[in-house]
Amino acid sequence: MGAGDAVTQRLMTPAVEANGARIPLVGLGTWGLRGRACARVVEQALRLGYRHIDTAEMYDNEREVGEGLRASGVRRDDVFVATKVWPSHFAPRELERAAKDSLARLRLPEVDLLLLHWPNPKIPLSETMGALCKVKSMGLVRHIGISNFTVALIEEAVRLATEPLVCNQVELHPFLDQSKVIAACRADRMAVVAYSPIARGRVKGNAVLGRVGRAHNKSAAQVCLRFLVQQGIVVIPRTSRVERLSENFAIFDFVLSEDEITEIAALGSREGRVVDWAYSGSPKWD
């Protein structure tokens, strides 16, 4: 790919600006992708135009994400790479070690974004935020953020941080009402990154999404992703299938009407989670 092509690709990938970061609106989620299959999907996604990859030390695939990135031939600076520190590594020295280990596995000198994966009530947030801000000032990461933080914890994290937090990554799809968390993020100019944005595939059989999709010649999954990005929310759908990579990326050539947005928003409830929050009591955090 020549320099001109890279510029064109970058312009083709819409992004949100948040506290100094420019985050591409569609990223590839990689939880559950492993080994050669992971590297291949990452490579294909980048070749198709994805410019944002989401991984985590817990996913045990950072090595393969790095391989896919290099195999794609896309310039490193054109890709937004996000990873996460697991809560058992939130003590300051461990956090710095975990960040360096992630970089070593990815074989990158820095990542674009490092997130705290889940809050850990057993380690003072002040210490963890201090360590997170330090890895940024050390130049190991370009931006920092949080994941699975509630409204109260978002406010506490922002108060404690000496560097800007650019996002909170939370479960978000049409079946889950996260309006309070979204409002709290926006109040602090943070982006919202939606994980499990197609509700782990459950959007597929939904009648409303199916009907709206037929009106636009799109699938229920595409309507669901469009619903989120049209509100400025970043989405990171995961797929292990190359054909679905294109489907999940082809969401910028149609627009949902206000009525359609309202109808889809009405599918959401506070109880609509598909991801188990039992993590918050996980003994792995000790």
Ligand SMILES: NC(=O)c1ccc[n+]([C@@H]2O[C@H](COP(=O)([O-])OP(=O)(O)OC[C@H]3O[C@@H](n4cnc5c(N)ncnc54)[C@H](OP(=O)(O)O)[C@@H]3O)[C@@H](O)[C@H]2O)c1
């Ligand atoms: N921060 C956190 O705590 C956290 C928690 C969970 C997830 N995440 C991140 O968010 C990413 C996405 O979330 P997720 O993996 O939980 O769920 P998801 O992206 O909502 O759904 C993935 C599932 O949907 C299927 N799928 C993909 N595209 C589809 C389409 N167009 N039509 C129908 N089905 C489709 C996939 O199957 P196929 O593979 O067969 O296509 C897979 O089973 C993760 O991979 C991870 O990077 C973060």
